[in-house]
Amino acid sequence: NGELDAKDVTRNVVLVPIATIGCGKTTVALALVKLFGWGHFQNDDVKVKKGRPQAFADTVSNMLIVDPVVIADRNNHQKRERAQLIDDISRNVPQARFVALNYVHDRSNYDAIRKATRDRVLARGDNHQTIQAGSKSQDEIIEIMEGFMYRFQPLDPSEGPDDVFDLVIDMDPTLSSRDNLEFVIGKMHENYPALFQDVEMPDDVDLDAAIEWAMNDYKPDFKMD
Numbered sequence: 001n002g003e004l005d006a007k008d009v010t011r012n013v014v015l016v017p018i019a020t021i022g023c024g025k026t027t028v029a030l031a032l033v034k035l036f037g038w039g040h041f042q043n044d045d046v047k048v049k050k051g052r053p054q055a056f057a058d059t060v061s062n063m064l065i066v067d068p069v070v071i072a073d074r075n076n077h078q079k080r081e082r083a084q085l086i087d088d089i090s091r092n093v094p095q096a097r098f099v100a101l102n103y104v105h106d107r108s109n110y111d112a113i114r115k116a117t118r119d120r121v122l123a124r125g126d127n128h129q130t131i132q133a134g135s136k137s138q139d140e141i142i143e144i145m146e147g148f149m150y151r152f153q154p155l156d157p158s159e160g161p162d163d164v165f166d167l168v169i170d171m172d173p174t175l176s177s178r179d180n181l182e183f184v185i186g187k188m189h190e191n192y193p194a195l196f197q198d199v200e201m202p203d204d205v206d207l208d209a210a211i212e213w214a215m216n217d218y219k220p221d222f223k224m225d
């Protein structure tokens with residue numbers, strides 16, 4: 001990588017959410033798929049029991065053969081997960097570029113983030129890749145969410161693995177997915193205009209419709225355990 005100017009990039013871009021549960025990453029990802037036909041792979045769709053991280057990275061790598069941009073949809077909330085994803089994809093696709101969808105988690109903002117993410121997850125019940133709310137008590141769900149928040153390691157571009165990101169898009173987990181979607185598209189368009197050369201840019205109505213679809217029409221494919 002580093003060969004092409006960002007403005008000339010037309011493929012091999014991996015979007016890496018850095019998030020906890022309920023930030024809206026799957027919703028934003030699905031809306032991007034709907035709008036631009038990008039690739040999207042969710043961690044919980046990994047079917048193998050052993051070597052799951054490697055299988056996740058390999059699937060994302062394979063999708064880059066046909067999809068110009070692929071969203072690696074898992075929390076990636078720890079440096080070791082980000083290092084594994086970046087290393088394994090780079091081995092398969094040396095020219096891959098990584099963009100962080102960085103749902104900023106400042107410890108000082110944790111209460112506001114808790115409120116936003118819990119409200120969403122508890123209100124929407126079963127509509128989630130990691131938490132099948134219907135089969136768990138509210139306390140169990142909150143405990144799982146707290147675990148992710150406790151373990152969260154903020155992005156640090158001054159050292160590995162986070163110094164590899166070609167672009168970091170800072171997002172606010174307390175904002176609506178509609179607002180975060182618009183922000184991501186704006187930043188991607190600004191940095192990688194050639195990715196959008198053959199598409200008509202969505203207007204407000206298109207963005208609303210994509211989020212509406214992501215939140216209401218899409219149903220996750222639950223794993224069987």
Ligand code: IDP
Binds near residue numbers: 028
């Ligand atoms: P995650 O992938 O970060 O864990 P999602 O699954 O996208 O988060 O969202 C968690 C729940 O919140 C889902 O049921 C989703 O439909 C809902 N949701 C996502 N974004 C919004 C929003 O902006 N307002 C209200 N509910 C939302």
